[in-house]
Amino acid sequence: MPPRIPDAVDAILAQWRMEKPDLDLGPMGLIGRLGRCGALIRRRLDLTFERFGLSGWEFDMLATLYRSGPPYCLAPTTLFSTLMVTSGTMTHRLKGLEARGWVERHVNPDDARSSLVQLTSEGRQLIDAAIEAHVDNEKKIIAGLPAADQAALDQLLARLLAVLENGRESEKLD
Amino acid sequence: MPPRIPDAVDAILAQWRMEKPDLDLGPMGLIGRLGRCGALIRRRLDLTFERFGLSGWEFDMLATLYRSGPPYCLAPTTLFSTLMVTSGTMTHRLKGLEARGWVERHVNPDDARSSLVQLTSEGRQLIDAAIEAHVDNEKKIIAGLPAADQAALDQLLARLLAVLENGRESEKLD
DNA sequence: AGAATGTGTCTTGATATCAAGGTAAATCGG
DNA sequence: CCGATTTACCTTGATATCAAGACACATTCT
Secondary structure: OOOOOOOHHHHHHHHHHHHOOOOOOHHHHHHHHHHHHHHHHHHHHHHHHHHOOOOHHHHHHHHHHHHOOOOOEEOHHHHHHHOOOOHHHHHHHHHHHHHOOOEEEEEOOOOOOOEEEEEOHHHHHHHHHHHHHHHHHHHHHOOOOOHHHHHHHHHHHHHHHHHHHHOOHHHOOO | OOOOOOOHHHHHHHHHHHHOOOOOOHHHHHHHHHHHHHHHHHHHHHHHHHHOOOOHHHHHHHHHHHHOOOOOEEOHHHHHHHOOOOHHHHHHHHHHHHHOOOEEEEEOOOOOOOEEEEEOHHHHHHHHHHHHHHHHHHHHHOOOOOHHHHHHHHHHHHHHHHHHHHOOHHHOOO
16 A cells, blocks of 8 residues: 555545544545545536537436437436436426427327427437547546556445445434 | 445446447446445435534535634635635625624735635534534445445545546646 | 325426626736 | 736626425326
8 A cells, every 4th residue: 555645635634633633534534535536527527528518417318318228218207316306407407408409208108197208319419429428538537547446446336336325224314 | 356236327337338339338337436426425414414404515614614723714715715616606605604603704914805704603613513423424324335445445536536636637638 | 986195297486506707905027 | 116917706697406385197995
């Protein structure tokens, strides 16, 4: 374990150590770094989305529809639960994507309460190009981390995600 | 390396594998898991903040002032650059915290353009209690991950953060 | 069938955020 | 020491988000 270059989180932990020496800072370091990595990565991702005239949420929506495969069609409920937003947010998002001509709404023959949201061919072409640039960008963003570290990090994040997704929430939500 | 329980990101990657088999999905898996862990953790953190009548950004602001140590006083510019928000956002945040009686603004004798934002004793007492509950909560959130994994994950995130913070952005922003 | 309950979506109103631009104070270069 | 530039902050206007609740349709139970 080589000595690390101090990062912004190290500085924060050092301050807490001065002010409240009794705090257990291990979890704060991990969670702080995770959050900060996420924020910095999101900024870098947005730069590529902008090149396609897309915002982050627009990319997410189109990509979710695209990767569902032909006929590129999902119900609003599927979309908002997948994307972790509320139904009201989904209403606005769909209105925006429809106005831009990237999705269309069809009546759902099986359930008159809901509609089906389908990618148009314009939307499909756009996201098809954007996804390739996006993946290249992701690769560049983490390229400074050795391949072995990337694999190990992915493995550990998968374990953490399993804990967060499956984990006995009842005992932890307090 | 034990076989993992499939998580939400595995399902997403499997869909891409069907639709666009040529994509290199390694980076997408890592970045997807990182983002999703971050979102799930943030939700859990908010539950504890609510118990103190705080939102996430309110906690962040008070904690930043508190950990700076006596006299618990920082300039707005320091706050917004530390917290990665714009100056306009900071204006609104400070107005809110002032209205709640948790911070006060003083004139800066050294620079009449800026003010100094100081934690009140009410603000200090509140964040002093909240920080302890927060750290306990963070510990619980990741408790399902073995201690060795926690340490290894922190180490790898620190390396990634160093890449993201220091890393030769010029060659990657494209 | 009809009532009660559940589900899917949209509306409304309140927040939080940013980008862009404005203003005043500080600082720098001759 | 004075004009030009930079810095610090605030204002404005536009978006994105959520929580709560309204409403129509679906399902289930009698």
